[in-house]
Amino acid sequence: MLNIENIDVSYGEVQVLWDVSFNVNKGEIVAFVGSNGAGKTTTLKTISGLLHPIKGSIKFLDNHIEKMKPHKIVELGIAMVPEGRRVFPYLTVLENLELGAYTKRASQYLEDSLEWVYQLFPRLKERKNQLAGTLSGGEQQMLAIARALMSKAQLIMMDEPSLGLQPTIVTEIFKTIEQLNKQEITILLVEQNVAKALEISNRAYVIENGRIVLSGDSESLLKDKEVKKAYLGI
């Protein structure tokens, strides 16, 4: 579904990704793990079109998207749950959700999608007329996920969805991700919570200093000595 081949990405003079290649198949949860500054967020930003690779190609379904603008990529069916939630603070919950369905493709299903995400996150329905900035961190994360779902995307990328949330909410968020995957949504998950990410994902890539250093199915990575030592602290 998503094929990334040999991309190099740089911020101005500073190169941050080196020869990164990976792929995501339909129906999978793929985890992308690594320490801070390894290049995880940069990878997601490049896929969503906020950054463009200086080399290499990104293919989604049958489209080359490495030179496309973000709003075109959303239209193709890739949605992002950005790091730090990034809900629109001075818009209501409902308005945030409506913007999630901004594209032509998604807007025709607006009412159905709303019903669906309200079912997934009943708390958002209760607070639909509240400004998003007044929600708690956990609720904002739910809103950010719901907003991405509104776009009717086939692939949803989540950047650190558990960051800064209390443990019970983290558990809830990961449950939701698994539940969404059962509804045939493909998920590319970036996480610093490596143990959790490997638990719920099918496959994973480990990235270090802008290079992919390890990959495989998540179960075997969980048992991998190197991974255990470097990321799981055991």
Place this chain on the structure above:
Amino acid sequence: MIETILAQLVNGLVIGAVYSLIAVGLTLIWSIADIPDFAQGGIYTFAAFAAYFTVTLLHFPYFFSLVVAVITGTLLSVTIEKVCYRPLRGSPFSQLLVAIALFFLLANLAIFLWTPKAKILPSPLEGIILNFAGFSVSLQRITVIAAAFALFIAVNFLLKRTKLGKAIRATAQDPETATLMGINRDFIYTVIFALGGCLTAIAAALIAPLYAVYPEMGTLPLLKALVVVVFGGMGSFIGALAGGFLLGLIETFGAIYVSVAYQHGFAFIILILTLIFKPGGLFGRS
């Protein structure tokens, strides 16, 4: 006594309507595109001249000249964004310099084309005088105030109730995330510059019959509208609206009860006081 106060109230609201109309567009452009769009001063002048020539050369009715002014202002504003600001996106300082250059360029182009001489734009509404128990006011003045309010209701509806309006507000709050929703930033920029040019043009064509049409006519309204943006709070629609009318009233009443000499100075006193005591502005968010 009471008549003087009423007359000044009307004058204050008329000039305030002009400030508010320009400021609403400016505040949207400034908060979203990060450009203090000085070029709106030139757009104001060109829109007024477009109205003037529509009436005097082409002999169309005044109402039709309003439409011509709006088309002129909107196209000019959108073109300036596309040709002058867009290639410089990402370097706000260069954009600021270009904006100031356009401000002078358009005023001087108007002098070059049409000489500095002031011209009169005749409006049939100016000849209709309404009497309220001894107090009289021209229909033109009432029209300026009424049209401004009608436009504010329309803009408010656009921003609050429509999908496009939500996209504009989202872009103002978080431009990067807005593009991730599928919002085309270039399109939003075109819309806000069109809206700004349209409001500036209407203000110019509505007030032109009350004063005069001349190349420098955009200077003071533009500078004062910029003050209103800061005074009302950057990016705040209601701030631009209230701030514009407030400044109009302060100016007219200040001219009478303080001194005419300071009429154009009040705006800048307000600017200084705002920056010292309430840097976020009246309705600012931070």
